[in-house]
Amino acid sequence: MPASSAAGVDGISAKQARENLSWLLPPILKQIHEGRYTPPPVRRVYIPKADGARRPIGIPAVIDRAIQGAMAKVLNEIYEQDFLKCSFGFRRGLGCHHALATINEVLYRQRMEHVLEVDIRDFFGSLSHEWLMRFLELRIGDGRVLKLIQAWLRAGVFEEGRWQDVEKGTPQGGSISPLLANIYLHYVVDLWFERKIKPQFRGQAALVRYADDFCVFFEHATEVDTMRTLLQARLGQFGLTLAEEKTHQTNLGARTNTGTHERRTLTFLGFTIYRTRSVGKTVVKTVFQTEGKRFSRAKAAMKQRLRRMMHQPVEQQARAINQILHGHFNYYGLAGNAQKLHAFWNFTRKEWKHSLSKRSQKGRLTWEDLESLWTQHSMAPPQLRLSYPQLAAYARL
Numbered sequence: 001m002p003a004s005s006a007a008g009v010d011g012i013s014a015k016q017a018r019e020n021l022s023w024l025l026p027p028i029l030k031q032i033h034e035g036r037y038t039p040p041p042v043r044r045v046y047i048p049k050a051d052g053a054r055r056p057i058g059i060p061a062v063i064d065r066a067i068q069g070a071m072a073k074v075l076n077e078i079y080e081q082d083f084l085k086c087s088f089g090f091r092r093g094l095g096c097h098h099a100l101a102t103i104n105e106v107l108y109r110q111r112m113e114h115v116l117e118v119d120i121r122d123f124f125g126s127l128s129h130e131w132l133m134r135f136l137e138l139r140i141g142d143g144r145v146l147k148l149i150q151a152w153l154r155a156g157v158f159e160e161g162r163w164q165d166v167e168k169g170t171p172q173g174g175s176i177s178p179l180l181a182n183i184y185l186h187y188v189v190d191l192w193f194e195r196k197i198k199p200q201f202r203g204q205a206a207l208v209r210y211a212d213d214f215c216v217f218f219e220h221a222t223e224v225d226t227m228r229t230l231l232q233a234r235l236g237q238f239g240l241t242l243a244e245e246k247t248h249q250t251n252l253g254a255r256t257n258t259g260t261h262e263r264r265t266l267t268f269l270g271f272t273i274y275r276t277r278s279v280g281k282t283v284v285k286t287v288f289q290t291e292g293k294r295f296s297r298a299k300a301a302m303k304q305r306l307r308r309m310m311h312q313p314v315e316q317q318a319r320a321i322n323q324i325l326h327g328h329f330n331y332y333g334l335a336g337n338a339q340k341l342h343a344f345w346n347f348t349r350k351e352w353k354h355s356l357s358k359r360s361q362k363g364r365l366t367w368e369d370l371e372s373l374w375t376q377h378s379m380a381p382p383q384l385r386l387s388y389p390q391l392a393a394y395a396r397l
Contacts (some may be wrong), residue, residue: 086206101392108286124177203223305320
């Protein structure tokens with residue numbers, strides 16, 4: 001339990017939970033073994049989304065969150081051998097870069113350039129408790145485990161001083177929610193596509209899924225519409241619906257000189273993905289660039305951080321800036337994104353100069369003054385984390 005973990009409805013912080021765990025935990029474990037544990041409701045809060053909407057987040061009580069985490073570790077050992085190669089989200093040793101690297105291989109090696117970008121409307125708030133328990137019963141024989149998971153699903157939420165019952169969904173924020181989501185989509189989407197639907201297509205097809213975000217790639221354009229119709233019906237059987245405004249058909253093989261208005265870029269996991277010819281015009285490569293809204297949010301966050309720490313010692317500011325830059329470059333440092341990385345670095349340098357100038361009693365700093373500061377406190381340089389050859393090693397096909 002990290003010290004920064006938010007408190008749940010009981011108000012107990014992570015620090016308090018650790019200090020009192022010796023007497024708080026045993027009665028809870030006894031209740032779990034006896035099948036009579038009633039978890040406290042989750043505290044619901046909202047965080048802003050890029051489109052201006054708000055995303056509901058459920059915060060379980062700290063000790064309950066720790067129990068969920070322990071249960072998730074046990075269940076991961078069971079389900080890790082079941083999950084398919086097309087699934088990447090919230091799995092041990094896998095992440096966003098593995099999913100993106102697999103897309104690169106699908107496009108480069110197999111030339112499946114017709115894509116269905118899928119968005120499920122309010123997935124975490126819509127999944128069926130009944131179907132989830134049926135799926136769990138296929139692999140879990142211990143009734144106490146099943147009863148505990150069902151109790152978590154039905155714990156309800158506490159919002160604005162009132163308890164509310166929930167009949168579907170699993171709150172984002174719980175330690176076990178990502179695993180439950182993966183199990184649900186493993187049966188609803190992954191197995192269904194790989195074993196039943198994929199063999200029906202004339203050409204090649206591939207699925208790449210990260211949690212509830214996924215794309216389906218096809219060799220033939222005509223099969224995209226077929227997949228969309230089948231998927232819509234399949235999701236409806238399990239209480240889910242497509243977000244039509246965010247579900248797109250994309251032709252990554254379309255060229256600008258064709259005169260068509262087809263979508264030619266794919267947006268996935270914070271990247272805008274498109275196909276272009278190399279400098280020598282001999283190879284068509286996949287380019288990963290920081291998606292526009294993500295780039296704007298990153299710049300706004302950096303500007304706000306610089307403003308907040310404007311009066312801190314320069315050395316302390318440099319450490320904080322480098323920490324942000326390292327995180328940004330580690331995630332967005334994929335092949336084809338060098339220009340965006342340098343743009344973020346130059347933006348940071350310019351904003352830091354502006355911030356330091358505002359606090360200087362001698363007036364605005366010159367670039368010479370700043371160069372002197374950078375000699376003493378260097379900024380992390382922009383660099384690609386994964387080149388094209390390295391991406392190939394990350395792919396899972």
